[in-house]
Amino acid sequence: MLAGATLIALPAAAQAMDVATFLAKASALQxxxxxxxxxxxxxxxxxxxxxxxxxxxxxxxxxxxxxxxxRACPPPRDKSPVKSNDIIASFQAIPAAQRGISVKAAFYRFxxxxxxxx
Numbered sequence: 001m002l003a004g005a006t007l008i009a010l011p012a013a014a015q016a017m018d019v020a021t022f023l024a025k026a027s028a029l030q031x032x033x034x035x036x037x038x039x040x041x042x043x044x045x046x047x048x049x050x051x052x053x054x055x056x057x058x059x060x061x062x063x064x065x066x067x068x069x070x071r072a073c074p075p076p077r078d079k080s081p082v083k084s085n086d087i088i089a090s091f092q093a094i095p096a097a098q099r100g101i102s103v104k105a106a107f108y109r110f111x112x113x114x115x116x117x118x
Contacts, residue, residue: 069117070117071108090113
């Protein structure tokens with residue numbers, strides 16, 4: 001009973017968005033074209049990716065601080081050539097049957113593949 005109450009008390013933002021939901025929202029926004037401006041889904045999708053990116057950078061920094069081999073070697077944030085279209089294309093390349101993974105997990109895969117350590 002207590003566990004159920006705890007789940008109800010969690011804010012919706014604390015729940016991870018899956019790739020299928022992300023892509024559906026992104027597609028709907030693209031279909032709206034200029035009329036998508038001002039949609040709350042723009043901020044929702046941006047925040048989802050920014051959250052994943054911040055967690056990713058924190059993991060890389062933690063590896064460096066602990067003198068562990070990093071999972072990948074991305075360039076500094078201000079020199080990162082990653083564009084939203086790159087991320088969306090990467091998510092679209094995930095087979096439909098596997099799109100239940102979180103945006104965070106998919107973002108980590110994308111970054112690991114794009115910026116392997118040499």
